[in-house]
Every structure is written in structure tokens, then in C-alpha cells.
Amino acid sequence: MTVKLDSSVQYLKGVGEQRAKLFGKLGITTVKDLLQHYPRGYIDLSAPCEISSAPNEEICAVRGVVIKKSQEIRLKGGRKMYKVLAADDTGVLELIFFNTKYTVDALDYDTPYLFYGRVQGNLLRKQMSAPAVYPADGDQPFISVYPLTAGLSNKVLSNIIRQALQQVDGQLPELLPDKIRALYQLEEISQALKNIHHPVSMQEMERARRRFMFEELFCLAVGVSLLKKRNLTKQGYPMKPQEMSAFYEALPFILTGAQQKAIDEILSDMQKNVPANRLVQGDVGSGKTMVAMAAAYFAYLNGAQSALMAPTEILARQHYQGLSALADKLGMKTDLLVGSMTAAQKRKAKEKLLCGETDLCIGTHALLSEGVDFQNLQLVITDEQHRFGVAQRTALQEKGKQPHTLVMSATPIPRTLALMIYGELDISIIDELPPNRQPVRTYRIGSDKRKRAFGFIRDHLDQGLQAFIVCPLVEQGEEDTGLQAATEYMLDISTQFFSGYTVGLLHGKMKAADKEKVMGDFSSGLIQLLISTTVVEVGVDVPNAVIMMVENAERFGLSQLHQLRGRVGRGCVQSHCILLTDSKNPDTLQRVDMMCKSNNGFEIAEYDLKTRGPGNFLGHEQHGLPHLKIADLTTDVTLVADAQQAANEVLEKDPDLSSPSHQALRETIIGLLNKVGERPN
């Protein structure tokens, strides 16, 4: 029996509806998806552990012979359990099987087996629950370990993949042109596919992995290049030079050199024939908002409308408050559009957009909704761009005709990554903070010092200053997680340690109107101490707030902690960041200590990337790109560069991938770009 690559996995033996659902959770619907579900690691069966030295709580393969099988044990709910003792020269291992009478019966005495699973227990009694069993002298030198989901075992998945490889009709299309494969010494697809799933040696496995990593990076590079090229062929609306001095004079401060440079770059882009497409990257507090406002003012002088989209309502309203005062001075009309406004308010805002009364509209995702139409939208700005996917950015662009685009991000991205992720954007970097900013002092403490920290906060509140305390949870659930939750925390401390002070609570589960009231009261100084979750992370700007204390600091990524810390240190008073953790894990403590050593977002991001990997640092939602299955943009730096180079070579000769030999590649790229909401041409 053969199956087609694009058939549903349900055509394979052993895949019923239930299992197909589990596969769906892993992103596998077709046989092709299944073949592209690469192992995340391999277990070398040629080097099993001895029982006595099998590491506790770790997954490993142990070699042993069966010396005893127990009677069937009936558990509650009708489940059956079997205990089997296996031994080698060094000790005895208890194996527990559930509901698998057949497997247990089939075990011979005195024949060596490999048992693969997690070892638990103590020195006296080692146990392995539901192990996978392999003959010790089998011809399979490695077990491929696949990414799994609950309810699907590695053995089952691995058998189904083996079956698919044997039965598949034809082969996966070769995406890499022969020349590229020869140049970079990459193995051909069908060979590589066999070797990645069932390698015979480590060398073969490495070769196969390298090929697939290269393929993945190559496709990404081709896709991003096409996006960029598409943008360059668009007809934009070149704007005219304008006298900007009124803007600079209306500001209460002088712009930093880096801000001015970014403004010059974006204004010069906006005067070109192709639409501007620029990323402004700058550490928290570097003053990106004014760069955006300068661009919006420039558009206004050119008779065009602008839209500024922020990821949260708090942030949108704050931008609105800050920018509308400045806009008033300049004769420019601003408006707000966010989800929590009443239907009547929204209707009014939409009318003003359509008839061109509003020059700059500030809002959230609400700007993307149907029925929001502009008279003449020519500049689209996205704040905290890493919070949006490419698709959302595109949706906002589509509200205009090829508008100029400016995106702003505080998540610093190392250069190699930026090229891949933002390859279609030009980049301005604001690498300078406004003058008179004192670096925030950062400390790590344990909960034994919490009371002292509260005293320290009180001293500052007494001076008319303000503070934040951030907790990882909104409220305590049923399970004891050992984590602080903002709701209970607020009740505790406002009566015990901060009676006589005004304490506010802010979290994501509150209604938008309530959140906004609390944030407004904090901005105006009515609330002195704000207990919050990470909703304050993004962009909130209250210069009078000088202390940021974070509970369970170990629970946050460094870039996130850096964002949180960026909420203070915005005025001219010395600010402090107190990171509280009771973690004993040396790696965790070292990570948190990195915060005490550095105030530089780029440095911190590099470190975060090195220690946690990009999976955590840049989730799919962080950059809007499709998830990489096998390659790693940060560790495979040479491969990234090679793939980029190869993509350039291919596109130089065949810019639209229209040659028949590139058909499969073209189709794959279109699929890839559809996933991020963009199409080439």
C-alpha cells in the first residue's frame, strides 16, 4: 500500500481519529508534515547505562535481563499494572508497565533488553515507569526522540513515521538547487530524510541535520528577500520636504543625536518613491515616541493622515494623552480608537477618520477592525512591534494605499538575527539615552529581606515618589505554586505594611475601563504604590515612579525584567530595581545577577539568547515569523550566513523563482509567507 505526501495522516495504519487529533496538536496533518517532524535528539543504544549509575530523574537507556515478573495488579478505574524486575551486574531495576500485558508476556528471561525511560527512586530502589523496550542486540543503533504531546508516546510516533517512510509514494520535493547543494556540500533529500529519522551513525545524522537546517534557513532567507523586493517595487507617495522647526521648538527638551538621526532617516525615506519601511530599535526609555511623532507631524504637513497602533489600551491612551497636548500646539488633530470606547464614541472617531478631520489616530488592534477607513492614510506606525505579528502590521498597512511604515521596538535583536527577522526592513538604532538619566540601581534579595524592601519603598513614598511591585500571577489558583499573585498580595500588604498609603491593583483580567482608571490615578500621583502583573511591562511612562520591585524574579525572562525595570529611571531622581527570588538554582541566580551587572538592553538580550535560546527569547508571537523546526538562528551563525548567501545567488539569477526547476521552492515559499500573512507579488 502506498500513500501520497499530501494525504491525511489518517491514511496510515494505526492512525485513527483520536491519534490524528494528537498529531494535529504537533502541527501534523499530512503525511508530508509527518516526514518533516524531525527528531529533537537521539539516544545512542550502543552506550546504555549501567543500572547503578543510571542518573536519577533523567531519561536514559538501561541494559538488563528480566529476572522476575509479578502478578497482574488491578488498579482503580480498571487499569492493570505489571511489575518486572530487570538486573545487570551492578543492580536491580523495577520496571512498571500499565495495561500492556502483551509487552510483558513477550519479555523473555535471560535475554538482554534495552529499557528506555525516566529513572526514578533512590539508591536502594530504582524504578522506570512505562519504559520502551528494545532488543539489546537489535540492528537499530539509535532511538530518535521526537517532540511529543500528552497521549502520544515516542515509540508509537516513531513507528508511524517509519511506516510512512516506507509507504510514501514518490518523495519529498528537493528544494535546494543542485548547484547550491554541490557548493555547500549538502546531501540530497531522500537520503537525508532517511538519515535524520533513522541514522546508522552519528556522522550521517549530523550531515542530514545540517542539510535540513540549511534548507529551513535558506527558505526563510528567500522569503524575506522576496518581501523586501516586493516592497521596493511598490509605488509609494513621495512626500515633500517641510519646515520642521515648529515641532522642535514645541518640545520641552532637546532631542538626542540618536533620535535626530532616526528622524532624519525616516523623513528621508518618506520622500522617496518607494514606501518607507523602517524599524526604529531603541532601548526602553530612549525616546522612540518622539521619533514617531516627528514622522506623523511631517505627514500632517504633507496633508496626510497617520495611524499609531500600540499593543495595549493602557499604552495607547498614554500615547494619546502625551501626544495630543503636543499636537494641539502644532495645530494637528489627534484622536483615539480603542476597544473599550462606547459604540457612539467609536462611530464618531470613525467618521472623523473618514472625512479627514483627524490627522493622527492613536489606537490598539481596534484600528484594524472593519469599518475603520481613512481618507488619506499615508503613514502607519506600530509601537512595540515585537508584540504584533507581520500579519497585523500588514493589516494596518492595508487601511491605506502603500503607506509609509514605521515600526518601533524595544526588544533589542542581535544583528545576525535582525537580518533574518527584519530583513525586509531598514533599521535605525537609537543607542543613546536622553541626558541626565541616572542608571537604575538593581539588587537581588531573598524574601527574608522583603520587609526591609517595604521600608525602603515607604521612605520613597514619603518623599512624594511612587513605586511598582510586580507579581507573576493575577490570583492564587487551587494549586500551591509558591508564586506571588497580585490580588492576594495587594490585600496583604495594603493592610499590613502600607496602611495609610494609597495602593492600587492592576492586572490583565480587569475590565479595560478599570485598568485605565487605575493607570490614570497612578499617572496623576493619586495612587502611590501600584501592585501589578506584567501588564505594566510595555511602555508605561510615569517619571515620578522610582522603585520597581519584582516578586519571583526567577520566573521572568531577562528581556522582560529589563522592560519592567525600564518603567523606572525616567525622571531625574535615582531609581531602584529590587529583584526578589528565593531560588537556589545557581544558573537562575546567575541569570538574575546579570540584571544587577548590566543596564544595557542589547547586552542583556545577547545573554538571554545564549542561556535560554531563541525559543524562549523570541517566540513565534515575538517576531511574527513561522516557527523554525530544526534550525536555530542564534547558534548556527555560519549556516545562517551561508543560507543567506545561497538565497541571494538563487534570486539573482531567477528573481521571481519562475524557472521550472524552482517550482517546488516557489510553492514552499508561498506557503511560508502565507503563514505570516504576506504574499509575494
Ligand code: ADP
Ligand atoms: P521609549 O523609547 O521607551 O518608547 P519614550 O518615548 O516613552 O521611550 O520616552 C521616555 C521618556 O523620555 C518620556 O518621558 C519622554 O518624554 C522623555 N524623553 C524623550 N526624549 C527625550 C529627550 N531627548 N530628552 C529628555 N527626555 C526625553
Ligand code: MG
Ligand atoms: Mg515606547
